[in-house]
Amino acid sequence: MSLIGAKVLRKEDPNLITGQGLYVDDLQPAGCAFMATVRSTQPHARIVAVDTSAARSIDGVLAAWTATDIANLPARPSSLPGMDMPLITGDVARFVGDIVAVVVAADRSTAADAAEAVIVDYEPLPAVASLGQALATDAPMIHPVLQGNTVFFQDYTEDLSAEFAAAPRTASLSLVNNRCAPVPIEPNVVLADWGPAGLTVWAAFQAPHHLRNTIAAFFGISQDTTRVIAPDVGGGFGAKINFASEIFLAAALSRALSRPVKYTQTRSECMVAMFHGRAQEHKVDVAFDDSGKILALKVQVTQDQGAYPDATGMGLPVLTTAMSAGCYKIPKVAVSWRNVVTNTTPVAAYRGAGRPEASYMIERVIDLVADETGVDPIEVRKTNFIPADGFPYQTHSPLAVYDSGNFAGALDELLRHVDYPALKAEQAARMADPTEKLLGIGFSSWLEIAGFGPPGSLEAFGHLASWESAQVRVQPDGSAIIYTGASPHGQGTVTTFAQIAADQLGIDFDRISVRHGDTAVIPQGIGTMGSRAVAVGGEGVKTASTRVFERAKKIAAHLLEATEDDIVVENEEFHVRGTPSKSVPWSQVAWKSFQPLELPAGMEPGSLDATVFQQVPNFSFPSGAYCCVVEIDRETGEVEIRNMYLVDDCGTVINPMLVEGQVHGGVAQGIAQALYEHMQYDESGVPRTATLMDYLVPAAPDLPGYVSGRTVTLNPSNTLGAKGVGESGSVGAPPAVINAVVDALSHLGVKHIDMPATPQKIWSILRGSK
Amino acid sequence: MGMIPARFDYRQAGSVAEALQLLVSCDDAKLLAGGHSLVPLMKMRLVSPATLIDISGIAELQGVADTGSVLRVGALTRHRVVERSQVVAQHVPLLAHVAGLVGDPQVRNRGTIGGSLVHGDPAADLPSVALATGATMIVTGPAGERRITAADFFVDFLETAVGPDEILTAIEFPKRTGAGFGYEKFVRRSMDYAIVGVAVQAGEQPGIALVNMGSVPRRAEAASQALASGAAVDAVAALAADGTNPPEDLNANADYRRHLASVLTKRALLAAGYR
Structure with missing residues (x-):
């Protein structure tokens, strides 16, 4: 019986739900010292002086470093030349949160006291807090190497003026994709121990080998004596792919002090120091006809990079513009983008990284076309969908060749759950009765690019390669250990990979362990991001397991004096097909695989061990159709999500429970972006939402129950058929929610509302309409 | 940081x-x-x-006592105890109801009624209950005990009439047995402080008090008077924000807060049984 698709309980949970997980902050080696940071309180300022003398005089303080103490170290890796992010900034502070000094003390409280005792003398400089300010004429500049604040500009890839001039109808839309803070429950945490035998770094990180290789290069040391361990990691959402400066500082301080140095970001620091996500503005022009058929699309993305452009962050608009056509066959698409620096926290990957921005844009455009033509949004979608037999589909972007999908099928499946005519009738009845709340119905047919990726795809973001490693090692007792280069931080990889291996090996799920996160033990790996763990890493586990199984069959055939092709496995017993009595248990095959005298001629001992660096030929393209139904209180402007219908197509489902969990979490983050979360700065660049009192991460009671459906189109790039699902919800949910809110208010002439759709914004609209 | x-x-x-x-x-x-x-x-x-x-271990400051015409609630009584007290639910039901809306269960199991009142936070729930019900604060100092009405208790932003050498020891709530009540709390996110809140105590000497409508917890004086003189619900609600100087923040500007105060007052009045 196959375990693929089985609702197996998570192997991770007994530890995690009884509080026995092991996180970096749980580690407390002998002699461990604590690092604390002094961060700029100024958005942009010349640093006149940093006085650490009072901090140094505090009992228990071991070090207080400023920029001069790290003059021999490079800037933060993944920076752009000339716009490097210093680990400790010396001359100029460029955002609130920029590190100005670090202190180390024997205990955490003393370190906090010492950080407070550091006196920084700032001379404020004019700052740019928004894209508008950054791009204004004579705007203050952040990096002298730039002319202005634009890091990179790509003009429209094509001139579509003829298409727009010839089109029966055109419309335009300006959108803001609100800046979000990742807010994992566990912030950035690092413990560095630099001893005579080498450097070991425990870090809350999503790609430990990537970090190990980068640390080694950073310090000019050898990879073999550099070890990175990512133990249990409490959420990452992409933010833990970024090379946090604190990791390198802790290692440098450990070397200098000859003792382990630990740093645990406080929540207050995490809000301004952990890189943010989204932060785009879009200007969109669409040409279409009276039937709602889209003829041409122009998309201009302006990406706020924050104070220091990050290599991953620079790629966000590339992904957004690659995916700008969504599920639709649009004859002409021209895209343009601009990366801009501001005096704010740097921006990089955050769950979906560039794709939620694309789906939000194109799904808002679809509803705009529906509104302009009077054609129902469902019909506009169906009119423009790439047909189910239209794959592979080459988009306007060389990056994106859609592999498979059935967008109309997903929407039809959605409409099986949603009684659309009844909702439309209810909407009309409520509109007519001023005592009733308004009803809004919003759809999103979304698509994303995931399963990173084909050769070259992650290299572009500085990774070693784009494959993922998997090693399967059968132990002498017939149990198996899987080593994966993927580095889970909540995905349930330990469970899904054991399911995949169990199927291929014929070894019981309970006797398969999955290990990850330690570069001293795991073959060189890449990491977990871009919804790639199952689609690439899981496929690797399958490939390696198959290789091991073929060798085990050879041994079993030898022991049973049968031919290999007749050997089958059942209940951990190899036997000859049709002759169940002639059998040998897996445990014996495993045991004998290590004993040369028991092996067939030419077979080496220890052969039930295979390592694979799994490549895939293309990205994967998870898709789906969501519907959100909102009620809006006409007196207060409050939006309440009444229903959320979710149809996901992630290809083959390994574990439906985990897929549901990923979708629910992603949708929660999508709803959060649409209604609650917005990292805001005042005009001078001071964050206004730097605590969880002001930055509204929704709580469980704020979220609706979900109705889930599923369609399955297989991923042709792997034999599992799985596409990945980690980011889907955050890609699909925001447009569904905002389309519903706009739908509820469209009778008032509302064409668009920027996220988050707060009660005050909606009240202002309702009041204005009276 | x-x-x-x-x-x-x-x-x-x-x-x-x-x-x-x-x-x-x-x-x-x-x-x-x-x-x-x-x-x-x-x-x-x-x-x-x-x-x-x-002071959390001082036994004499804990618990609810029925002294006849009033309920005396020890200052260290936890929100959870107030929320679940049958005596409170029977005689000052507004208090029991609102105590159950403070923060989340963890907060209610630790936080105390006295601590909440003496903090004087205009965004906190319980000061509005004290103001709407006409509670009296019992404060003990070197010179002995003094009694301060809720109306005189809240002095300024995060400042109450309790002196630096004094302790709030108990709160006396006049019994409101059988009288209607209403509490409306507007939040963007569940379990948060109110963006605006309104407490209504019906019955003899009715009262309306506001949450987060100024720097100090306060009664809606004009609305309370209109209510006492028998004005209609809409008329009372229209007066809710009279004389207030509401704060402005990311969630609400002053206009929106004034509007919410009226809407919520009407809803709280309806919940309290007014028509």
Whole structure:
């Protein structure tokens, strides 16, 4: 019986739900010292002086470093030349949160006291807090190497003026994709121990080998004596792919002090120091006809990079513009983008990284076309969908060749759950009765690019390669250990990979362990991001397991004096097909695989061990159709999500429970972006939402129950058929929610509302309409 | 930045008398009850008292007593106890109801009624109950006990009439047995502080009090008077924000808060049984 698709309980949970997980902050080696940071309180300022003398005089303080103490170290890796992010900034502070000094003390409280005792003398400089300010004429500049604040500009890839001039109808839309803070429950945490035998770094990180290789290069040391361990990691959402400066500082301080140095970001620091996500503005022009058929699309993305452009962050608009056509066959698409620096926290990957921005844009455009033509949004979608037999589909972007999908099928499946005519009738009845709340119905047919990726795809973001490693090692007792280069931080990889291996090996799920996160033990790996763990890493586990199984069959055939092709496995017993009595248990095959005298001629001992660096030929393209139904209180402007219908197509489902969990979490983050979360700065660049009192991460009671459906189109790039699902919800949910809110208010002439759709914004609209 | 308080001395008081004595003998001391207002401020280093006097173990300050015409609630009574008290639910149902809306269950299991009132936060729920029901605060100091009406208790932003050498020991709520009540709390996110809240106590001497409509917890005086004189619900609600100077923040500007105060007042009045 196959375990693929089985609702197996998570192997991770007994530890995690009884509080026995092991996180970096749980580690407390002998002699461990604590690092604390002094961060700029100024958005942009010349640093006149940093006085650490009072901090140094505090009992228990071991070090207080400023920029001069790290003059021999490079800037933060993944920076752009000339716009490097210093680990400790010396001359100029460029955002609130920029590190100005670090202190180390024997205990955490003393370190906090010492950080407070550091006196920084700032001379404020004019700052740019928004894209508008950054791009204004004579705007203050952040990096002298730039002319202005634009890091990179790509003009429209094509001139579509003829298409727009010839089109029966055109419309335009300006959108803001609100800046979000990742807010994992566990912030950035690092413990560095630099001893005579080498450097070991425990870090809350999503790609430990990537970090190990980068640390080694950073310090000019050898990879073999550099070890990175990512133990249990409490959420990452992409933010833990970024090379946090604190990791390198802790290692440098450990070397200098000859003792382990630990740093645990406080929540207050995490809000301004952990890189943010989204932060785009879009200007969109669409040409279409009276039937709602889209003829041409122009998309201009302006990406706020924050104070220091990050290599991953620079790629966000590339992904957004690659995916700008969504599920639709649009004859002409021209895209343009601009990366801009501001005096704010740097921006990089955050769950979906560039794709939620694309789906939000194109799904808002679809509803705009529906509104302009009077054609129902469902019909506009169906009119423009790439047909189910239209794959592979080459988009306007060389990056994106859609592999498979059935967008109309997903929407039809959605409409099986949603009684659309009844909702439309209810909407009309409520509109007519001023005592009733308004009803809004919003759809999103979304698509994303995931399963990173084909050769070259992650290299572009500085990774070693784009494959993922998997090693399967059968132990002498017939149990198996899987080593994966993927580095889970909540995905349930330990469970899904054991399911995949169990199927291929014929070894019981309970006797398969999955290990990850330690570069001293795991073959060189890449990491977990871009919804790639199952689609690439899981496929690797399958490939390696198959290789091991073929060798085990050879041994079993030898022991049973049968031919290999007749050997089958059942209940951990190899036997000859049709002759169940002639059998040998897996445990014996495993045991004998290590004993040369028991092996067939030419077979080496220890052969039930295979390592694979799994490549895939293309990205994967998870898709789906969501519907959100909102009620809006006409007196207060409050939006309440009444229903959320979710149809996901992630290809083959390994574990439906985990897929549901990923979708629910992603949708929660999508709803959060649409209604609650917005990292805001005042005009001078001071964050206004730097605590969880002001930055509204929704709580469980704020979220609706979900109705889930599923369609399955297989991923042709792997034999599992799985596409990945980690980011889907955050890609699909925001447009569904905002389309519903706009739908509820469209009778008032509302064409668009920027996220988050707060009660005050909606009240202002309702009041204005009276 | 955040989460680790500055160093402080910690003293435990076993009785009110001992706590009063420690208040005099320790410099720059703060009383620690449930800690749910004080500790976050300390962790952000917005306050850094030299000494914390832990009064949470003082038995005489805990629990609810029915003294006939009033309910006397010890200042250290936890929100959860108030929320679940049958006596409170019967005689001051508005108090039991609102106590159940403070924060989340963890907060309610630690936070105390006295701590919430003496913090004087205009965004907190319970001051509005004290104001709407006409409660009296019992404060004990070196000179003995004094009684302060709720209306006189809240002085300024995060400042009450309790002196630096005094302790709020109990709150007396006049019984409102059988009278209607309403509480409306507008939040963007569940379990948060109110963006605006309105408490309505029906019956004889009805009262309406507002949450987060100024720098100080306050009664909606004009609306309360209109209610007492029998004005219609809409007319009363229209007066809710009269004389207020609401704060402005990311969630609501002053206009929106005034509007919400009226909407919520109407809803609370309807819940309290007014038509």
